[in-house]
Amino acid sequence: MAERTPWSLSGALRGVFAKKTIDADTWDDLEDSLITADFGPDITDAIVTELRAKVARYSTTDPKDLHRMLREGIEERLSKLDPTLNLSARPAVVLVVGVNGVGKTTTIGKFAKFLRVYDRSVLIGAADTFRAAAVEQLATWAERAGADIVKPQAQGQDPASVAFQTVERAINTGTEIVIIDTAGRLQTKGGLMDELTKIRRVIEKQTAISEVLLVLDATTGQNGLAQAEAFIEHAGVTGLVLTKLDGSAKGGFVLAVQEKTGIPIKLVGQGEGINDLTGFTPHVFAQKLVG
Numbered sequence: 418m419a420e421r422t423p424w425s426l427s428g429a430l431r432g433v434f435a436k437k438t439i440d441a442d443t444w445d446d447l448e449d450s451l452i453t454a455d456f457g458p459d460i461t462d463a464i465v466t467e468l469r470a471k472v473a474r475y476s477t478t479d480p481k482d483l484h485r486m487l488r489e490g491i492e493e494r495l496s497k498l499d500p501t502l503n504l505s506a507r508p509a510v511v512l513v514v515g516v517n518g519v520g521k522t523t524t525i526g527k528f529a530k531f532l533r534v535y536d537r538s539v540l541i542g543a544a545d546t547f548r549a550a551a552v553e554q555l556a557t558w559a560e561r562a563g564a565d566i567v568k569p570q571a572q573g574q575d576p577a578s579v580a581f582q583t584v585e586r587a588i589n590t591g592t593e594i595v596i597i598d599t600a601g602r603l604q605t606k607g608g609l610m611d612e613l614t615k616i617r618r619v620i621e622k623q624t625a626i627s628e629v630l631l632v633l634d635a636t637t638g639q640n641g642l643a644q645a646e647a648f649i650e651h652a653g654v655t656g657l658v659l660t661k662l663d664g665s666a667k668g669g670f671v672l673a674v675q676e677k678t679g680i681p682i683k684l685v686g687q688g689e690g691i692n693d694l695t696g697f698t699p700h701v702f703a704q705k706l707v708g
Contacts, residue, residue, distance in 0.1 A: 430447070430450055430484070430487075430707065430708065431708075432446060433446045433447050433450060433480070434480040434481065434483065434484045435480070436480055437480075438478045438479075438480070439472060439477070439478050439479070439480055439483055443480065443483070444465060444469070447465060447468075447483075447487075448461055448465050451464060451465070451669060454668055454669035455638045455639070455668075455669040455670040455673065456669030456670075456672060456673055457639070457669070457673045460669070460672060460673055460676060461669075464487070464490060464491070467490055468483060468486055468487060468490065471486050472486070484707070484708075487707055488703050488704065488707040488708075489703075491672060491703045491706065491707060492699050492700055492702075492703035492704075494672055494676065495671070495672060495675065495682075495699035495702060495703060496699040496700075497675075498675060498679070498680070498681035498682075499681055500656075500681050500682060500683050500696065500697040500698070500699065501683075502628060502656070502683050502684075502696070503627050503628055503655070504532075504537075504594060504627055504628070505627075506624070506625060506627050507591075507593055508540075508584065508587040508588060508592055508593060508594060508595045508624060509593065509594045509595070509627040509628070510584060510587075510595045510597065510620055510624060510625070510626045510627055510628075511528075511594065511595065511596045511597065511626075511627060511628045511629075511630060512597050512599060512613075512616065512617070512620075512626060512628070512629045512630070512652075513525050513528075513596060513597065513598055513599065513630050513632060513658075514599050514601075514613065514629060514630070514631050514632070514648050514652050514654070515601055515631055515632035515633065515645060515648065516601045516602060516641075516644050516645060516648075517548075517601035517602045518601070518634070519601070519632045519633060519634040519637075519641065519660060520632060520634060520660040520661065520686065521598065521601060521632045522545075522551055522554050522555050522558065522598065523554075523558060523660075523689075524632050524658055524660055524684075524686060524694065525541060525555060525558065525596050525598055526555070526557075526558025526559065526561060526562050526691060527558075527562075527686060527691055527692070527693060527694035528596060528658075528684065528694055529541060529558070529559060529562035529563075529564040529596060530561070530562035530563070530564075530691045530692060530694070531684075531692075531694050531695070531696075532564075532594055533562055533563045533564060534692075537593045537594050538591075538592045538593045538594070539562070539563075539564035539565070539592070539593070539594050539595075539596065540564065540565045540566070540567065540583060540586060540587045540590075540592040540594070540595050540596075541555060541559045541564050541565070541566045541567070541583075541595075541596045541597075541598065542566075542567050542579055542580050542582070542583030542584070542595065542596070542597040542598065543555045543556070543566060543567065543568045543569060543579060543598055544569075544576040544577075544579040544580045544583070544597050544598055544599055544600075544616060545576070545598045545599055545600045545601070546569045546572070546573055546574050546575070546576050546579060546600075547573070547576075547600050547602075548600075549572055551598070552568055552569060555598055556568060558691075561691055562691065564596075565592070567579060567582055567583040567586060576599065576600065576612060576615075576616055577612070577615045577616045577618070577619045578619070580597050580616045580619060580620055581619045581620065581622075581623070583595055583597060584597075584620050584623045584624060585623065588623065588624065597616065597620070599612075599613060599616060600612060606647045609647070610647060610651040610652065613651070613652050614651075617653070626653075628655050628656055628683075629652055629653050629654050629655050629656070630654070630655070630656050630657070630658050630683065630684070631645055631648050631649065631652070631654045631656070631657050631658065631680070632658045632660060633645055633657060633658070633659055633660070633674065634659075634660055634661050635659045635660060635661050635662040635670055635671070636661045638670045638673075639670070639673070642674055642677065642678070649678055649680065654678075654680055655680070656680065656681055656682070656683035656684070657674060657675070657678070657680050657681065657682045657683065658682075658683065658684040658685070658686070658694075659671060659674070659682060659684075659685050659686065660686040661686065662685050662686060662687050663687055663688055668706045671685075671702065671706075681697075682697045683696070683697055684696060684697060685697050685702075
């Protein structure tokens, strides 16, 4: 068996493109592969319809042409939104939001490390004050990443005050990038969104917020997206971070989530290690996904 490439559809597609010609089975197998990879029925139908039109237009029967067209089509769709992180302000303040359990805390640690590799100074604000374990876990990741951290001065401290203190310290020390952790669960969605609004308000009294990154667990697919809808609707999300995007993830969700939300993917996490978070590049992703 060939080695499994992270996010790869190539194994499933190998049979589709191994034939000598494009026939009726080719289209059925391609459609099945895309559905299985969690592209969703609407996007799958659109992709297959576009490919049928291109194959007819160019009068080709070569599966290699279809393979190339599929890769180019996915890349084109992924490239419609700009994946560039907006971190030029000083300090650049990044709010990280998402439901509990998606890997938000570890993602912040990996993101801090990602930034430290580029020699940016980083300060993390542990504003998820409802879970003491989250603060300690975040402190461990901050230490591993070589980033400083502002912790609550008392358990249950108002999250907005922790965020305020973090940004204040960054301004006073000339720190380049601030990453603020936030709660992922309160008793009501309304309460959670009110808290995020308050955090935004106290930060914006000091400086603009550069990014609001929503962390999604790629393995949960459409269910994870449904859980995060409140954040998308109310939190002013500017970018998506997909975690657990490894061999067990369904890579089609990457395209589906971007098209459904209209929000660009900006970072992807591919493993458990501290260096396993990278920027999102549509060309590279499409190449790895399709083979």
